[in-house]
């Protein structure tokens with residue numbers, strides 16, 4: 516039997532659909548899995564960014580109902596079950612939308628007897644209703660694969676106003692008792708002003724993941740998050756000395772995790788982990804969802820800023836702010852071939868409106884007319900527009916500037 520530990524020498528950040536990527540991992544090699552799946556199917560995942568138009572279109576498309584969602588999730592959880600060690604633990608994070616259905620599905624996969632807890636994570640965030648009790652908790656289902664599993668129970672300190680039961684007093688005179696923890700957790704949610712916030716809309720608090728990872732794994736164990744988003748579980752696993760694997764379908768999420776690991780923990784690709792599956796060929800770039808394609812070009816390849824609001828075809832997809840190295844410039848991204856004169860003309864208008872003298876259009880290819888048009892605009896208007904193909908972007912070792 517191969518030494519499973521050897522296979523996990525290197526932490527992995529994988530960009531791809533988890534149902535395909537998990538199948539490539541060694542069977543029974545993971546100690547702890549935490550997942551926080553989006554409540555929609557693969558095609559609708561872009562809604563995670565909370566753009567209003569996208570949320571609306573998601574709702575319109577969400578016609579299949581809960582069964583479609585469960586049908587989508589089930590093969591994924593089954594694949595996770597396969598890679599979990601016989602002594603492993605599994606946590607699934609969800610909320611009132613689908614929790615009842617998910618629990619039944621998990622009973623089927625793990626066996627009712629392996630259900631351990633339904634953890635209630637209670638928080639207070641903005642947005643309340645007068646129609647009913649405001650929905651301010653999530654559900655986290657905890658299952659194990661057998662009755663042999665890691666559970667490091669640490670007592671928690673509870674403070675009381677008055678002496679009660681068998682309390683003690685700390686140096687400040689406060690009454691307390693150290694008690695066994697329960698399954699209702701009050702932990703502040705990540706909000707706009709939180710220090711740990713990285714700007715990913717569904718980011719979960721590190722304190723929540725810390726509790727789970729500390730209890731259900733030991734140092735050097737392998738922790739996996741197969742819907743890893745902005746990498747909260749990964750960042751906490753790293754800090755707690757666990758090995759880890761993260762999978763997310765969004766290259767944008769993978770980039771955010773890389774930045775988070777580097778900025779907060781000084782952890783870098785090549786030394787502490789490897790990245791697998793980011794688009795490196797024209798064919799892979801073609802397959803990206805439009806929104807991901809745009810982010811990949813603007814943020815990853817051009818090292819520019821993505822426009823905050825998507826303002827339709829006439830607008831700019833990205834921009835360079837004025838800095839020591841760059842002039843202000845606008846960026847337009849087209850996931851198409853033979854981009855022509857009319858796109859250049861629209862871009863010229865958008866640049867003028869934004870007050871930029873420079874700009875870049877990125878596409879798979881351009882027509883002769885497009886090149887003629889940028890020459891004309893340069894002569895007549897003094898605007899400097901460059902046309903960049905995806906092939907050029909991929910061949911450049913350095914970012915375009």
Ligand SMILES: C[S@@+](CC[C@H](N)C(=O)[O-])C[C@H]1O[C@@H](n2cnc3c(N)ncnc32)[C@H](O)[C@@H]1O
Nearest residue numbers: 532533551717718719742744745747763764765
């Ligand atoms: C709710 S978020 C997870 C947030 C995460 N817990 C955190 O703290 O950042 C769900 C993530 O699942 C990813 N996702 C959706 N479908 C996927 C799939 N088929 N395979 C892998 N990841 C997927 C989305 O891109 C999104 O980042």
